[in-house]
Amino acid sequence: MxxxxxxxxxxxxxxxxxxxxxxxxxxxxxxxxxxxxxxxxxxxxxxxxxxxxxxxxxxxxxxxxxxxxxxxxxxxxxxxxxxxxGAGRWAPRTPIEAAEIQRWFALAAGTLAFGPAAARASKLFNAPVDLPAAQARSLALFDVVDRHLAQRDYLARQSLTLADLAFYAYVARAPEGGVSLDPYSHIRSWLARVESMPRFVPMPEFPKR
Ligand SMILES: N[C@@H](CCC(=O)N[C@@H](CS)C(=O)NCC(=O)O)C(=O)O
The missing domain is CATH 3.40.30.10 (Glutaredoxin)
Incomplete structure (x- = not known):
């Protein structure tokens, strides 16, 4: 606690x-x-x-x-x-860690939001989105993130940080936006690592219409 x-x-x-x-x-x-x-x-x-x-x-x-x-x-x-x-656990401990987390936060508010999150919003909620453009943006993002995660276990540091929490849901649910995670084995391993955090809570499935 x-x-x-x-x-x-x-x-x-x-x-x-x-x-x-x-x-x-x-x-x-x-x-x-x-x-x-x-x-x-x-x-x-x-x-x-x-x-x-x-x-x-x-x-x-x-x-x-x-x-x-x-x-x-x-x-x-x-x-x-x-x-x-969250001092001592979640708050960044060094300037480099703080900067790395900000880097992933910027991506979360930018490419992640306008890529996989937008594609999912289009498919699930009929959000007015250019779906092919959002899907293409997702693939470009995942190509880089998958290569990044080939070298390390987590996004910003070698342990779980806020960056992983910020990225998790829209990556995990990218298939709901028509973006398959099949080509991205390092991303899939990372998702499993995030899900193994002790008090992980899943995001509920959107009811199928
Ligand atoms: N930058 C905001 C974006 C939040 C956001 O997009 N919220 C959506 C739900 S995922 C929302 O409230 N949409 C309703 C609306 O815009 O009217 C954040 O990170 O909290």
Whole structure:
């Protein structure tokens, strides 16, 4: 259990099939932080309600409320939770580690979001996405990441870091966007390593229509 604990359960505004939210779910679970998950009804635009926009004017999940602190954006939330509750385990220990994690965070907010995450959103949620372009972007990303993981066990360092949490869900679920992981054996081994973390929680399967 994390040495520091919140005074009251963290309120976690989430959507169960969101990889962005799953990143946060993984860290809350690993740190064993008491929390209450509030599922936001994205289909009915609850994220655009006045109350939600007061927490995140961009109208997106995830958002957390930790006492009087409100943080939105999955990568900002990972940073906050690791700095506040994960010292010694998740918070970067050296300038190089901090820089490496930022490098993968930038990719998570860029190519991962506009590649595999976008392709999946198109297939599962009919998001207005150029699907072939998102799939091509995914393959270009996975080609590099697979070669990277041929040399090391985890993305940023030789052990699990926030970078792995940030990347996991949208890589694992890339096949839902029509992007096969079959050619990427090093990526598949890495996914299994992330899944073997002691308090790993899976992202629920989106119900088939
Ligand atoms: N940069 C944001 C992106 C979050 C995001 O894309 N959230 C999606 C769900 S995966 C969302 O709330 N979509 C609803 C909308 O945009 O209206 C983060 O990392 O948290």
């Amino acid at each position: 994390s040495s520091k604990q919140p005074d009251q359960p963290i309120r976690f505004h989430s959507f169960p099939y969101s990889g962005h939210c799953h990143r946060v779910a993984l860290l809350l679970s690993d740190l064993q932080l008491p929390h209450e998950t509030i599922n936001v009804d994205l289909a009915n635009k609850a994220q655009k309600s006045e109350a939600f926009l007061a927490m995140n004017p961009f109208g997106q999940v995830p958002v957390i409320q930790d006492g009087d602190v409100t943080i939105s954006d999955s990568l900002a939330i990972l940073t906050y939770l690791s700095e506040r509750y």
